[in-house]
Amino acid sequence: MQVNRGLFKLDLVDHHAILGVPLDADAKQVRKRYLKIARKLHPDSLRTASDEQKQQASELLSKLVNPAYEVLSQEKASVEHKVSLRLKGEQLQKQPALLALSTEQSKKVANSNNIDYEYANALKQLILEQYESLDTVLEAIGEISELNAVYVMRQGGAPAPAENKSASTPAAQGTAATADNSTVRMKSASERREELINSFINRAKEFEYKGNFSRAIVELREAVKAHPQNPICHAELGRMYMRSNQLKMAGIHTKRALEIDPKNQTAADVKKKLDAHAKHLGKNPPDSNTPPATGVRGVPKKPGGGLFGGLFGGKKGK
Known part of the structure; x- marks a missing residue:
């Protein structure tokens, strides 16, 4: 049960991606999302599922969901995890080639001038069906983690990474890669x-x-x-x-x-x-x-209403 996309590819377990919560989620948001996922994966919610599906749900809960909740619900562990996220963001700033984009959502965030809006909008769409099908849960977690990786990199001001485009022939792929690398090297x-x-x-x-x-x-x-x-x-x-x-x-x-x-x-x-x-x-x-103008006995005169309360805030009523 492994995910090999986004931040997972950088040897970081992306607990936010597992739960499908934003990177700035607070404890209340984390708990609410965790309970919703736990109910979906609970045996009582899978009465018509096969034994194999029930086992799959149990493993998702015990190996991914519960550990993610334990980290993000505890203040100390959560802070340490956010430090790790920041470090991964810095790593991606220096080595953007480590992140190849494969979804339209992550490409939008990578090239947006309003990354907070695009990130929140993309995440909202991805989590809607994250745990609706047991067979696609890991894929959904990977997509969210890719989105998270783009976000932490852009937060540090890194340029957008290259898109993961397929060429018609291996030779064409090599040419495209060379062109991309040349562009990066030529940037002043x-x-x-x-x-x-x-x-x-x-x-x-x-x-x-x-x-x-x-x-x-x-x-x-x-x-x-x-x-x-x-x-x-x-x-x-x-x-x-x-x-x-x-x-x-x-x-x-x-x-x-x-x-x-x-x-x-x-x-x-x-x-x-x-x-x-x-x-x-x-x-x-x-x-x-x-020195400022002074009043009686050299005491500085008090300003009347602050910057926007005086000249820019209009006259006060008598």
């Missing part, structure tokens, strides 16, 4: 760097779209850490800090972006809003070295 360092930067920014925008500014900031901080001289990274981070109302940090990264590239439009727009807000409050811009 600047192109690879741009791909990585775009992956950070795209993930940040996905989190921004969901209203999760803190996660977006984490992604952009990683981008700045990896590419400290890139004005786009600093500008996007400054913009995200502004959206989360962290004006001082917004000013720092906006200023840095403009130092590197004075024509960066994103940074210029953020600076304009920060300056307007500071003027509205009677204070110096966040990136200025001069």
Whole structure:
């Protein structure tokens, strides 16, 4: 009872694929899915099945489903498993040729600009019939694991792997493989760097779209850490800090972006809003070295309503 696709091919037991739960599933989701599968594989649900099918269901439950649930339902084991997933993602970033895509779902995720949406949509379709037929369970687990492998690789910003296409002759296959490898070798360092930067920014925008500014900031901080001289990274981070109302940090990264590239439009727009807000409050811009305006006895004046509560939030009622 073996699966040799996706993450299984990298010597990792893909517990998420076995249960058919997303990689970010919480304990509640894991338990709900496990109970549903366990009921399907229980002898009471297989009264009309043959003895061979009952034995097959029993083995699926004892050798795959139960162990997967034990790992994902225990916090320590689950965290360790997620670390392993991250490491496999990093391995695939460095060696994308290890993953050959064979399903339309995984190809979509590999080439999507919105991987979270495509991944969730593809997974939803795959798990509908995952345990409907005992004869196709292992195949379904393999397809889901392939999808998971693409997702963990894309999360690290790796380029899409080559599709597993069949050629008319062995010679044609060899030619195609050579062409693919040449393309990878010819990709310049600047192109690879741009791909990585775009992956950070795209993930940040996905989190921004969901209203999760803190996660977006984490992604952009990683981008700045990896590419400290890139004005786009600093500008996007400054913009995200502004959206989360962290004006001082917004000013720092906006200023840095403009130092590197004075024509960066994103940074210029953020600076304009920060300056307007500071003027509205009677204070110096966040990136200025001069002290803020003070009130009685040198006590700093309190801002009125935050970034979007003052100038950008309209007047308060009297």
